[in-house]
Amino acid sequence: xxxxxxxxxxxxxxxxxxxxxxxxxxxxxxxxxxxxxxxxxxxxxxxxxxxxxxxxxxxxxxxxxxxxxxxxxxxxxxxxxxxxxxxxxxxxxxxxxxxxxxxxxxxxxxxxxxxxxxxxxxxxxxxxxxxxxx
Numbered sequence: 001x002x003x004x005x006x007x008x009x010x011x012x013x014x015x016x017x018x019x020x021x022x023x024x025x026x027x028x029x030x031x032x033x034x035x036x037x038x039x040x041x042x043x044x045x046x047x048x049x050x051x052x053x054x055x056x057x058x059x060x061x062x063x064x065x066x067x068x069x070x071x072x073x074x075x076x077x078x079x080x081x082x083x084x085x086x087x088x089x090x091x092x093x094x095x096x097x098x099x100x101x102x103x104x105x106x107x108x109x110x111x112x113x114x115x116x117x118x119x120x121x122x123x124x125x126x127x128x129x130x131x132x133x134x
Contacts, residue, residue, distance in 0.1 A: 036065075040072030042124050051127065075119050082115035083108075 006013075015022040036044065044064075047055040058064040087093075090107065097104040 034069070036068050037072040037076065039075035039119070039124060040068040042120075043071045044068050046125055071123055075123050078119050078123065079112075079115050082118060083111055086111045086115060 014025045016025055017023075044055075047058075055064070058067055087108065090111065092104060092107045092111065096107075
């Protein structure tokens, strides 16, 4: 008697028998070994907790790591740009750093916090930002 061949087997898949159960041999594709940065990890946690279907789909399609790495890079570039622009606009210069280091640190910390808030709203949690506007 001939047994039916599953769609999975027709496309090169194989099964492993565990007792009376056949389980498909599934593996995920290898991803880059470069660790994710701060913003990539934040985006991952957000997707996992608030957009679980999107997270699962990207994970199963092997697209999650690429998305997270792209978000991390975009956030870092945006932080650098915003920090530089805000510092120039507010007069936070090397001359200030030489004259009054504590004031320079205070201002740079403020700039960093504001720039990070913008980046979070634009790139890490964009859907929540849209929800807040309605």
